[in-house]
Amino acid sequence: VIRHAAEGATVWVQDYQLQLVPKLLREARPDLKIGFFNHIPFPPPEIFAQLPWRRAIIDGLLGADLVGFQRSSDAGNFMRSARRFLGASVKQQQVHVRGADGETTHIARAQAFPISIDVKQISELAKKPEVIERAQQIRRDLGNPKTILLGVDRLDYTKGIRHRLKAYEELLQDAKVTVEDATLIQVASPSRERVEQYRLLREEVEGTVGHINGTFDTMESTAVRYLHHSYPIEEMVSLYLAADVMLVTALRDGMNLVAKEYVTARTNNDGALVLSEFAGAADQLKQALLMNIDGLKDTIMRAVNMQPAEASRRMRAMRKQILDHDVDLWSSDFLKALAEKVVRDDS
Known part of the structure; x- marks a missing residue:
């Protein structure tokens, strides 16, 4: 320079x-x-x-x-x-x-x-027939559960993945959700794989997923679908469209653009966003279901049981905020x- x-x-x-x-x-x-x-x-x-x-x-x-x-x-x-x-x-x-x-x-x-994010790109992808069809296929492949919950994070200790899995396991134990009705998709993209702390985190997360699935899975249904990959943006938008509830449970996050991508993709103004108040996105997306880690289980259930009219009102307000404030x-x-x-x- x-x-x-x-x-x-x-x-x-x-x-x-x-x-x-x-x-x-x-x-x-x-x-x-x-x-x-x-x-x-x-x-x-x-x-x-x-x-x-x-x-x-x-x-x-x-x-x-x-x-x-x-x-x-x-x-x-x-x-x-x-x-x-x-x-x-x-x-x-x-x-x-x-x-x-x-x-x-x-x-x-x-x-x-x-x-912010490239609003135009996400909005256009969310309306493409092949992306919409892929979202429907994802639901079919999971057995058409009533509720799909989605987490998308780098595999990083600041993202709250362990807390999210623990909360979901306890909801299954308490029969607040069942594997027949709900599936959690957790995309954990690789991050700093050569650093010991991150390697141990991956082992812990994968061990927890295995324990949850071993305890609650049936022949037809899976509690947690864990994906340790990075995906192209087209596949991510399909996941956003397939998911009824987006879980962003960071312990600390500068912004979290996944939350904004999910909201932007919901062109029908449906779906629910559970958002940690410790993520920067909470300052703009005030109509999300904001939560502290201690209240995670209750907030997840609020999202799962949210009435369509309330979900639409919240999503409409969040989409307006993001569409008015894009990355440009x-x-x-x-x-x-x-x-x-x-x-x-x-x-």
Whole structure:
């Protein structure tokens, strides 16, 4: 970037792996307009304090003119950490960043820009006859259960997959749901397979699925259909159309675009979304069935038993929010804010 960017170019750095890059760019190319977007949550100062490299990371991020986050709370956490660990003077989510000579080099701002999805692509796929037929085939292959529940996640400990499976197992034990009437499809795409913690997580999840199916399956019906694969977007939209209930039960998530994809695919305004309040998407999708992990079982049953009129009202409101705020608007809003001239007040 240092070698190839034109004079005065705009550079947009993406995600936490590159948190040191904005300062490196600033030092080598002060002419650049630098933006950074953090796709994951930024922790509060009390947690961030445990990180040995806390000062270096904040210093790196403050090399940007604009640091974007998924939620306003993330932007606030970042600014509080900048004040606490670097002694930065923060005014209205702005930091006057000073060079080695004590002079202000630029003003770094922090702001929330909730990311979204390609609404047009998902909407068009959801109306394709072959995608609709595939969704119907999925239901037939599962024995046409009354309710299909769906989870789609990277196999990651932050996604709450273990809690979801435990809750579903307890619902089966209590006969709140039965394998004849309901099936849970869990798509767990491979993630960091060479890291020991993730390998152990996969073993635990697969062991839990095996235990649930061994206990509750019949010759005709399966409790959990577990799929450790990544799928093309066409197959994902078919799954979204086949599922009556979408389960997004993250313990912590910057946004969770699966929730937005599911809602966008429900062009008939049916279906129900169970959404963790710890996912960034909860800030926009307020008509979802929002839940804390402790209330997961009750929330699942609310979704399963939801009346069509209520489901339609909730889905219609969520679809309007997403259709009005797609990924193109997200990127244009960020770049527009990055291009804005900031008035310096060094007083």
